[in-house]
Amino acid sequence: MTEIKILKIGGSVLTDKARLESARMKEIERIAAEVAEIGSGLILVHGAGSFGHIHAEEYGLGERFDPEGVLETHRSVVRLNEMVVESLRIAGSSPVPVHPLSSAVLREGRIETMEMEPIVEMVKRGLIPVLHGDVAMDRARGAGIVSGDQLVSHLARALRPEIVALGTAVDGVIFEGRVLAQVRRDDLVRIGSELGASSGVDVTGGMRGKIAELLDLADEGVRSLIFNASKPGMVWRALAGERVGTLVEGGL
Numbered sequence: 001m002t003e004i005k006i007l008k009i010g011g012s013v014l015t016d017k018a019r020l021e022s023a024r025m026k027e028i029e030r031i032a033a034e035v036a037e038i039g040s041g042l043i044l045v046h047g048a049g050s051f052g053h054i055h056a057e058e059y060g061l062g063e064r065f066d067p068e069g070v071l072e073t074h075r076s077v078v079r080l081n082e083m084v085v086e087s088l089r090i091a092g093s094s095p096v097p098v099h100p101l102s103s104a105v106l107r108e109g110r111i112e113t114m115e116m117e118p119i120v121e122m123v124k125r126g127l128i129p130v131l132h133g134d135v136a137m138d139r140a141r142g143a144g145i146v147s148g149d150q151l152v153s154h155l156a157r158a159l160r161p162e163i164v165a166l167g168t169a170v171d172g173v174i175f176e177g178r179v180l181a182q183v184r185r186d187d188l189v190r191i192g193s194e195l196g197a198s199s200g201v202d203v204t205g206g207m208r209g210k211i212a213e214l215l216d217l218a219d220e221g222v223r224s225l226i227f228n229a230s231k232p233g234m235v236w237r238a239l240a241g242e243r244v245g246t247l248v249e250g251g252l
């Protein structure tokens with residue numbers, strides 16, 4: 001099978017997080033064009049931004065089970081997913097939507113099971129599965145939120161991709177005003193207090209949550225990049241194998 005690359009694009013790149021359901025169409029189209037140049041072997045995961053996060057918070061998902069909250073949060077992020085899928089199609093890729101609500105089950109907010117076989121078969125046939133942060137059933141809590149970052153680390157553990165790249169709206173992990181070339185678990189003590197939450201409403205942990213997720217993945221031998229997907233050309237460069245932004249590595 002061809003080598004797999006996993007790309008996540010954060011909701012703050014694709015949407016204006018402060019305004020309910022406002023997609024940045026120009027950004028979505030630009031990124032779709034960069035992805036199309038890479039060709040097959042790719043799995044795309046995108047965040048929710050102002051699709052999903054605002055609903056999830058409104059209904060208190062994760063804290064209490066709310067049937068309407070499940071539906072409305074899912075529908076919202078699916079609306080963004082449709083825009084991403086359509087932009088990829090227009091750019092010349094062969095995307096297919098994959099919804100975590102229908103394929104994953106959580107326990108205490110963590111993925112317990114997830115259907116991987118459809119994704120593997122899609123990639124084998126040159127399709128680009130397009131997953132997204134979503135609401136999902138949780139065996140302990142009723143329903144919860146599965147972030148795009150958690151999906152990336154779950155996929156990466158199972159599929160051992162050659163590249164794992166997480167595009168955000170910042171240049172990488174920033175400490176004392178500078179972008180760190182790499183981050184290991186030891187560094188977290190030093191930089192931890194400086195890591196902010198992300199701007200706008202975020203129910204899944206911002207940069208701190210992202211690094212925690214990626215350090216766990218790195219401990220299992222899969223390195224990942226956090227880079228700026230708001231800068232033109234960076235998505236392509238990350239997928240082409242360039243070391244852009246911050247590399248999250250395992251301990252020595």
Ligand code: IPE
Pocket residue numbers: 009010011012046047048049050051052053054056073077132133134135145146147148149202203204
């Ligand atoms: C959150 O997904 C999913 C929902 C709130 C439904 P992410 O955590 O991956 O979204 P971003 O990238 O922070 O916007």
